[in-house]
Every structure is written in C-alpha cells, then in structure tokens.
Amino acid sequence: MIPVRGLPEVREEDDVAALIADAVELEGGDVVVVAQKVVSKAEGRVVRLDDVKASAQARDLADGEDPRRLEVILGESVRLVRTRPPLVIAETRHGFVCASAGVDASNAPEPDSVVLLPEDPDASAARLRSRLAELTGVDVAVIVSDSFGRAWRQGTTDVAIGCAGLQPLLDLQGRRDATGYELHATVIAVADELAGAAELVRGKLDGVPAAVVRGFGHRGEGTARELVMPPQRDLFR
C-alpha cells in the first residue's frame, strides 16, 4: 500500500494521471485507487449553490440545512430510497445507493459549492488508466473510490464506483474449499476491498487523494457497474 503524496489541490481540466505519475513510480500490475473527489473536480463536476434554485421538495427535505444542496441531490437521484430530513439515501443514475446521491460539500473547491459524482466513473477510470499507460509505459488498473455508508453498520467504507483493468468481483463459484464443499455463493467484491484498503493509507484530511496497491495480482477487465446488485436479485430495493 503506497500513499500518493504531494499532489496539489486539483482543479478543473487538471491532468490527474500526470500528477499521479509524477508523484509515484508505478509498476505494471499496480492498482491505482483515486478518490472520486479529485476525479470529479478535474472533470468540472462542481455546482455553485448560487446557481441553484430550490424546489418545494428540496425545501421540505432540507430541515434547516441549505435547500439548494438538497435540490442538487434530487437532480442526481433517480430514486429516493430513504429520507430522514435532511438525510437522503438515494439511487444515482449509475445505480449506486448512497447518502446524498454522492453529492458532497466537504473538500469542495469553494465554500458555497458541492461536488457531484463523475458522469461515468468507469469511463473516468478507463481514461486515467489509458493516460497512465501513455505517460509511464506500464499497464495498471484504476479504481475510482468513494466513501459510502452501509445499511445496518456504522461508519463509511470506501468502495469502487469506477473501475478499469480489473475484475471487480472475484467469482469462486464452482470452486471447492479444502473440505470439498462447493463455494456456490462466494463472490468477493475485491474492488471494494481494494478501495477500502487504499482509504486506510490515504486518510481523509491529509491531502492524499490516491494510493497504489502493489502485489495484488489482479487480472481481467471489468467495470464498477458489475458491483451494482441487479434489481431482480435485490432484496432491499
């Protein structure tokens, strides 16, 4: 686990891959985990609240907080899963279920602005991967991570919202454990575990928006969309 230190504050149109490639010596097979916030900022996914007009629904949900922030959250949501004003758990257009539809005010570039999730975090990861290959000549996997809460458990863990160059799910179906029992229900969300591991060395406040996992020995291709439970299998819609 290698924290990527010394990155400057990222602004729109910054070349995040170049910043990472300058900060750390990448090796083939590395998994580069990049916090969603820097990816979103580089992609200009920032909304100034002065440009937002709150609807009646947003005012209802605000419960004393800024209703314009709630309006942005509604705009990013395809479905409200639970609300306890001002807390909103929503499904994003990507299919992720998370607090505030991923809209976040912390680490925003200016006080009265909020940061949205990337339009297509898998495409963001693929672009970063391709640019890193161009700059360094080595093939790495890229995960775009964000901190999600969980049902029934306290605290957030970082999960993969975008992924390139890595199978996000390690499927052990049909393989057998040491006693011969068929592991028919064992599919491990390794991309989420990698994102969480990276968070441990990044820290929230230390300005370390990326980390490299070396030696995981991943293979294959896949997207973070595969981590979204299909509606027909989802017992918690």
Added chain:
Amino acid sequence: MIPVRGLPEVREEDDVAALIADAVELEGGDVVVVAQKVVSKAEGRVVRLDDVKASAQARDLADGEDPRRLEVILGESVRLVRTRPPLVIAETRHGFVCASAGVDASNAPEPDSVVLLPEDPDASAARLRSRLAELTGVDVAVIVSDSFGRAWRQGTTDVAIGCAGLQPLLDLQGRRDATGYELHATVIAVADELAGAAELVRGKLDGVPAAVVRGFGHRGEGTARELVMPPQRDLFR
C-alpha cells in the same frame, strides 16, 4: 499486509494464537486479522446436522435445501430481515445483519456440519490478543473477520465482527478538511476496511485464515459492537 501461511486445519480447543505466533513474527502495533471460521472451530461452534430436527418454519424456508441447516439459522437469528427461500438475511444476537445469520457450511470440519459465529466475537478477539501478548510479549490489535454481503451491492466484503485493541470507528467529527469545511458526518469504519484488506491477501481457498496489517498506526480500544447501527439511527430495519 502479511498473510499468515502454513497453519494446520484448526480443531476444537486448538490454541489459535499459538499457531499464529509460530507462523509469523509479530511486532507491536500490528493488527492481526483472523477469519471467523477458525475462531469458531477452535471454540467448538460447530453443529452436526444429524443432531438437528427441522421445524415447520425451517422446512418452509428450505426450498429444496437441507431444512436442518435452516433450523440452525433460525436458532442463531433474533429477527428475520428478508427471506427468499432458501436465502435468509437475519439479525444475529450480536446485532449483525447478514446472510444465514452467519451460519456457514463451507470450510466446515466435516461434510454434514455447519459452523456458527462465535458466541461473543469481541471476547474471542480479546482472548486472542491477550494470549498473543503472553506468547510474544508484544501488544497487537485483533480483528475477527467474516464475509458479509451488502444491500444494493454484489459480492461480499470481509468486515469486523470482533475487535480488541483498536478503535473500530475513526471519528473525524468536528475536524476540518483543507477548505475549512467541517466534516460533521465522517466516521470511517476502519476495522471493516482492515478486515477487507486482510481478505485480499488471505484468499478464500488457500488455507490462509489470518493476515497481519503492519504500519496502520491504530490507537485506542473498542469493540465490533460499535459497528452495529443503533436501531434508532437505522433507516433500514
């Protein structure tokens, strides 16, 4: 991340701490993550299905699978959260919400048996920690981990079901990010991220039931009970 290799198949009353201490050179501050399965086996938390008589409810839930396994699951459950026979998501007496109330047939010591969660996984972690200190003279933290599914997301990640010598939640409340925004909702479930990270090096099939995380720099004391969302805050009960 150091996998603990070369452990024998664990049986009831085995000294798991001694097996780990023999297999790896521990250092003060290490976090030792031990898979629930070996802890449960050492504690004799194994049920032979021949000793189980299925109730009508268990037969209803079995849907063609072994109703005695469902009976054991019902016995470990204080509340059924969702059922889609033979799949049961239940709350355990510890407060964990997970598939099959943590009852698992994979890696069981014999084909017709199932393994239960430890009676008190925090106490298991504390005992392992104390025994490791006795054997090695160094103070480590211990996490007992298990693979849990998640609402809305595919695949399992390992989480902490027992914890000793570590604050499982890193609370950033009241601290400020680089822009001065107060991180009032940021509590990171580091124990779960550590469990997930350990799973990446353990692997499911390779007989590596423990891993050591070195250099995390943890502090404090806490239990995995703190990771359970209190009912009054839980939007998904």
